[in-house]
Amino acid sequence: MTPLIDMAFLLIVFFVLVSQVTGAEFVEMALPKPASNAAKRPGDADRIVLNVIPAKDGGAAAYRVGKREFAPDAAGLQQLVATMAQAMKANPGIEVNVRADRSTAYSWVRPAMDAVADALATSGIDRSRARVKLMVMGADSNG
Amino acid sequence: MADVAHSDGGTRHAALGALQALASALPDGQVGRRPRRSSMVRRRRREPAVGFAIRTNMTPMIDVVFQLLVFFIATTRYANDERVIAMDLARRTAAVAPSGTAAPVPPPPPPADPFVMEDEALRLEVRTDGTVAAGTPFRKTFTTAELRAALTEQVRSPMHPKGMFEAAFPVVIAPAENAPWESAVEVLDAAVAAGFRNVGFERRPGATGTAP
Numbered sequence: 001m002t003p004l005i006d007m008a009f010l011l012i013v014f015f016v017l018v019s020q021v022t023g024a025e026f027v028e029m030a031l032p033k034p035a036s037n038a039a040k041r042p043g044d045a046d047r048i049v050l051n052v053i054p055a056k057d058g059g060a061a062a063y064r065v066g067k068r069e070f071a072p073d074a075a076g077l078q079q080l081v082a083t084m085a086q087a088m089k090a091n092p093g094i095e096v097n098v099r100a101d102r103s104t105a106y107s108w109v110r111p112a113m114d115a116v117a118d119a120l121a122t123s124g125i126d127r128s129r130a131r132v133k134l135m136v137m138g139a140d141s142n143g
Numbered sequence: 144m145a146d147v148a149h150s151d152g153g154t155r156h157a158a159l160g161a162l163q164a165l166a167s168a169l170p171d172g173q174v175g176r177r178p179r180r181s182s183m184v185r186r187r188r189r190e191p192a193v194g195f196a197i198r199t200n201m202t203p204m205i206d207v208v209f210q211l212l213v214f215f216i217a218t219t220r221y222a223n224d225e226r227v228i229a230m231d232l233a234r235r236t237a238a239v240a241p242s243g244t245a246a247p248v249p250p251p252p253p254p255a256d257p258f259v260m261e262d263e264a265l266r267l268e269v270r271t272d273g274t275v276a277a278g279t280p281f282r283k284t285f286t287t288a289e290l291r292a293a294l295t296e297q298v299r300s301p302m303h304p305k306g307m308f309e310a311a312f313p314v315v316i317a318p319a320e321n322a323p324w325e326s327a328v329e330v331l332d333a334a335v336a337a338g339f340r341n342v343g344f345e346r347r348p349g350a351t352g353t354a355p
Contacts, residue, residue, distance in 0.1 A: 103325065
């Protein structure tokens, strides 16, 4: 019996940890789902996942990187830029993924993308390779 | 046995005396108990089982463990269906110059050549209702499905050799402030799927820190 119980406990610990990690980075929201399959699967590169946390009526409650939340005002966005610039300096190859709910108004997503551009500018990375990746659902997924 | 002969009274007394004598003859006064031999045999049989004396019933625990396991497997949400659309930020002007450097100096404009076509980006304005007002050369309002078809036809490729745009032709998407993110991404996706390689959102100068 003992090996069986050992394995079961290991699996439980594994799933508890995995669900915590993915929960921190991937906030529950309905991503846009464009009709074509032009979007690619995310690679294995290191990445900053920038979540635009949806509020009611197409607003944004906060911007979130990992477990840190930033208020959607000027001060919060400056902190966001500083945080991302720090991560980019430490790891110049890092990429930024922006996740926003499909009903969020563009005016709340634009500051997030501007923040990425500003963070790249302040971190002094070669900006010819500067890009942002927008996260969507695959066209054939059921999400 | 000598006592029996001396006891007074009838045969009843004689029988009682005989029993008492029998009892006193037995070692350690084990009257009425089981014979020692059988007790010894029983203990010897039990001895090997001493290692299993503390025996827990495992079944409920395993039941609970499996319940937990199934719960966590079922509730773990993998981001398997999520895809990414890459978008270049490079050709836009930075609102903040890199620290320690002067503000970037724009390159001098090239000399005017009347025969070179104006290389103005294709501008796609996304409205709040999801329709798209396409700028020069379309000058027309599309639904997203129409836009997909029109763009696919007009990007030059082996399948569409008469298309009017090179794949590197810049496309600028300008969603309205209240346009849902879904429509903005839909238009971006249409342009990328049509074959454009230089697609981005319009960046408003000095927009940082001005969330609505």
